[in-house]
Amino acid sequence: MRILVTGGAGFIGSNVVDGYIETGYSVCVVDNLSKGRRKNIHPKARFYEVDILNRHALEEVFIKERPEVVNHHSAQVDVRRSLSEPLFDMSLNIEGSLNLLELSVKYGVKRFIYASSGGAIYGEPRFLPLTEEHPIEPISHYGVSKHTVEHYVELYRHNYGLNYVVLRYSNVYGPRQDPYGEAGVVAIFANLMLKGETPVIFGDGGQTRDFIYVKDVVDANIAALNKGTNLCLNIGSGKETSVREVFESIAQIVGFKGSPKFQPARKGEVSRIYHDVSRASSALKWTPKTPFKEGLRRAVEQIKKEVLV
């Protein structure tokens, strides 16, 4: 099977590429390296340094590679940047995705796997755990743009028969997460603590998230190659963990003795969230397997190698 992965030099996309190649698939990567890194790209993947907004260059890749599956991970992923630069967020996340959908239909792609956000599209939860039936009430431009593409994906199935799987990720963490980004609390905290610096907690630290280890997300992307057809699926651990608990667990692994600094809560962020993943479990025959502390240990190990060299 030939698979085109967009964002395959980034955090999640590059892990997905590794998983596909290790499973025996033929993979090409499209990434403009705005955030991703060349060294993340698996040596067996064919790499195209192409912007998904550049329709012409993107079409050349489709002509050359003739992918059977498009797995779409490229995006503007910064919630705060989406609030300050809404047009940029809209353009990359919506227009870029439309370019891919149009070309997928034109070149006979069989399946479109879309990385959506279970953390951003539902808004402030009305009930927990969040199921896929929860109202869609995003409180950031990023949440709106990520969800809008789900409508297009369904539209392209309805009008052109393009099968899809939408994977709505919760908070993903693990190797290759950017410790200098605005999100990704695990990588940010671990990086600072390893350097003996004090992490900042926005709010009182009681806010909760559903943290899922990236390898479990990769397994969902592998399963989505032939299961979960035309469904939107929450992909999370199904567990609720507070930011304060994240701080304490990483401090224990790293041996960090300090206390966090506290600053006011940030706009566009929900106070509590975790997901019901039973639909994904039955549709994909998938379960998240990595215990949080084990995942944290592996994430810290990788950051140690990267940061302290």
Ligand SMILES: NC(=O)c1ccc[n+]([C@@H]2O[C@H](COP(=O)([O-])OP(=O)(O)OC[C@H]3O[C@@H](n4cnc5c(N)ncnc54)[C@H](O)[C@@H]3O)[C@@H](O)[C@H]2O)c1
């Ligand atoms: N990290 C999470 O917890 C999380 C949660 C929910 C959803 N997601 C989604 O998963 C996907 C991957 O997120 P990530 O955390 O790995 O982010 P990331 O920034 O590490 O990866 C995104 C990749 O897209 C590339 N890219 C950006 N603009 C591009 C463009 N115009 N053309 C081509 N490539 C471009 C970047 O260089 C980068 O390699 C995104 O779609 C994001 O919305 C992530």
